Structures are given as C-alpha cells and as structure tokens.
Amino acid sequence: KTAVGAREHQSGQITMDPDEGYTMGYDSNTEMKWKLVLLARPGVAWIESQVLFQWLDVDGEIAKHFFDFRVLMADGKRVAIMVKSEYRRNQSKVQDELAEIAARVPRSFADQVVVMTERDIDPVEYFNAEMMHEMRRPDPDADAGARRLHGEIVGAVRIQDLVDAIGLGPRGFRAVVRLLRSHELELTLNVRITHEAYVRRRMSK
DSSP, X not given: OOOOOOTTOOOEEEEOSTTSOOEEEESSHHHHHXXXXXXXXXXXXXXXXXXXXXXXXTTSOEEEEEEEEEEEETTSOEEEEEEOOHHHHTSHHHHXXXXXXXXXXXXXXXXXXXXXXXXXOOHHHHHHHHHHHHTOSOOHHHXXXXXXXXXXXXXXXXXXXXXXXXXXXXXXXHHHHHHHHTTSEEESSSOOOOTTOEEEEOSOO
C-alpha cells in the first residue's frame, strides 16, 4: 500500500527486482532518484530503506533516527545515508544535528555515514539508472542473443552495432541495457545510454 503524504511531499514505491518480487518505499523525489542511482551502481550489493538507529541521549532517554538508506557494498562495508534537500543541509542547525547523530553511529551499525542531496546527483548517472530500471524485465530470446555477443566483444563497441547483431530491433537495445544493469558491460565514458554510446566488457569486478 503506497503511503499518501502532504500535497508538497512525494511518496511512492520502487520495485527493485525484475520479477516484481520486492518493493521499497520513498518519501521524496530526491530519495527516489538516489534509490535508482544506488541500485544501478556496480559496488552496491543491497539497499535497506528507513533503517532505525537508536542511542541513549544525555538524559539517559532513548533517541531515534531513521536513516533513509543503509547500503551494503560488494566489499562488505555498510553506508548509512541521510537524504536531505540542499537547502536543509546548508542550515547550521541541521548540520549540527546530523553531525551529532553521525558521531554516535558505531561500526556495528555502519562503517560510514553520508548526507546526500539533489545537488549530488549526476544527471547522466540518473538518466542511465532510470533507463536500467525501466528495462529490467528479462526477454529470454533477446537476452540470450546479447549474452552470446558479450563473449565475443574485444575493446569498445557501439551499442547500435550490438543491436544490429542481435537482430531483434528495440528488444536488442533493451537487452544491451540489461547487460549494463548487471555490470557485464560498462560504458566507456560517462555518457547517456543511447544507440551511439560505446560499451565494453566490464574491466574489473
């Protein structure tokens, strides 16, 4: 059930898996964008949403903070993330509050605490992350054709040339995007995913 927020507030859900099996909520447009970007990054293994952190304040009372995300990285590190608007992040009162919370986070909860705002989002990275998310559903024939070509790629190749070789038109393009999403392919430059972009087999895991 999707939460309904205030008129100026965006709430919704993102389905994370190709088979529609798992959804995560978000409470702002910036949260939604960061969730897609993080899901698309090669070093990210999993994301938890609205993770409760508790500690004892100076009065001995239990204080609480919900981190918007806690990200499990492929190397095992965990990053607790606060998503704020740039306007709020620049307020000294908010900075002091966030710094105090971050200072109390033990390594058992997270290895690092970061604040992310809309200004930290690379528009190219977000464009690509959104496309990868939209094209995540498998197409067995197109995916099989793309994966066969993947094993033959030497150096950089234009996406359109792969699409032509797959021979299924737009289905082939979506299959190439899924290889980018699974990080079997990577873009040679930080550019939007288009038919004219160049890709290569991923250089490192």
